[in-house]
């Protein structure tokens with residue numbers, strides 16, 4: 001096999017990890033990132049934002065790049081999830097995850113990619129793709145330069161608003177975006193410096209408050225190196241602007257999140273919080289994207305990460321799923337390079353995309369479904385609360401799990417939410433079956449009750 005030319009569009013977690021993995025496998029890789037530096041990535045996201053990487057994301061990073069996630073600087077292993085219900089009784093779960101600033105994760109993997117021989121081009125934005133000639137066209141430094149780059153394989157890792165995906169959708173018949181759904185939430189963050197405001201709590205815990213009034217959620221993540229806590233408040237679109245307006249009129253605008261929902265906070269913390277909320281602007285939530293394929297085999301174009309399976313942040317799966325996709329992609333290329341998958345007269349790029357799609361598409365679709373319709377989404381994304389059938393199925397399975405001393409596993413959806421790497425398609429399938437069984441059970445019980453009542 002001659003040296004294959006790979007173009008990666010996007011320097012986020014998925015793009016950087018894929019680029020490093022493919023360079024390690026002997027490909028000639030060029031990566032193009034629209035922003036000038038990892039610090040500047042994500043126009044809409046606050047600079048400080050952190051990612052909670054569960055076991056799935058950590059495994060994905062290690063499998064694709066060989067990087068040990070626990071060695072990444074400025075990251076912290078959170079030991080507990082502390083939920084603060086309304087009466088302020090706190091509940092601890094042990095759901096350890098790695099809290100990493102997004103810019104640190106991207107910068108670390110980009111550095112490793114560079115060391116592996118990837119040519120990294122910052123401030124280059126993809127403008128067009130000539131699919132028939134396999135040439136990608138980039139504009140550099142705000143339009144000062146244009147580059148035409150030929151490729152054997154193009155990896156679109158340019159996030160949930162992917163240009164690669166939209167070009168495929170416009171120009172390639174066999175590729176279709178089946179559906180997109182914008183999240184109806186917005187969020188703002190504030191970094192509160194030490195001292196740690198919750199006495200008696202582990203300082204490495206993640207905190208969560210559920211605001212039933214607005215179906216919204218507030219979170220606090222620990223920051224490494226005694227960096228304090230990163231708070232994120234998530235509300236239905238328009239609510240944060242309402243809070244701001246009210247704050248300017250009578251100073252009570254932030255009472256709902258800061259005084260009613262999080263009464264534990266001290267006055268000093270609240271004051272700092274309000275200052276930062278007033279100085280910043282709300283950012284949008286995510287987009288769910290369902291595609292009929294993770295790229296176009298015929299044109300040697302693959303979609304890896306949010307570009308192929310954008311999802312709402314309802315279950316905290318985005319980066320976890322993106323890194324797992326990067327791992328599946330790199331293992332697919334590894335198998336082809338090792339001759340475990342034959343080309344059978346097709347081009348190398350075609351076989352890579354075809355095989356990747358075979359291995360990953362069902363799981364990717366299931367992941368999007370879960371974040372769109374799962375309990376987390378219904379509860380915390382401005383939709384109605386989870387319907388009774390969802391609650392019943394989960395409670396029923398949890399009871400069964402307790403009664404059988406763990407022989408019957410916890411529901412797959414719950415295991416997924418606890419950060420375990422249960423396959424998305426398994427969680428989706430069981431979620432669906434539970435739902436049907438519970439509905440069937442309810443219909444049977446009502447029928448029996450009616451029959452008994454009549455006779």
Ligand SMILES: Cc1cc2nc3c(=O)[nH]c(=O)nc-3n(C[C@H](O)[C@H](O)[C@H](O)COP(=O)(O)OP(=O)(O)OC[C@H]3O[C@@H](n4cnc5c(N)ncnc54)[C@H](O)[C@@H]3O)c2cc1C
Nearest residue numbers: 010012013014034052125126158159305306317318319320
């Ligand atoms: C506030 C917030 C909190 C989150 N928390 C979590 C969490 O706790 N856990 C979790 O798993 N996920 C979380 N996510 C989701 C996670 O950040 C994303 O799912 C993840 O970053 C996806 O990685 P990606 O590489 O596919 O895409 P992205 O990270 O979006 O990277 C895409 C890259 O492509 C570049 N790009 C875009 N267009 C072009 C173009 N035309 N040309 C060149 N480059 C381009 C962008 O600049 C960007 O750098 C969170 C997201 C947000 C916004």
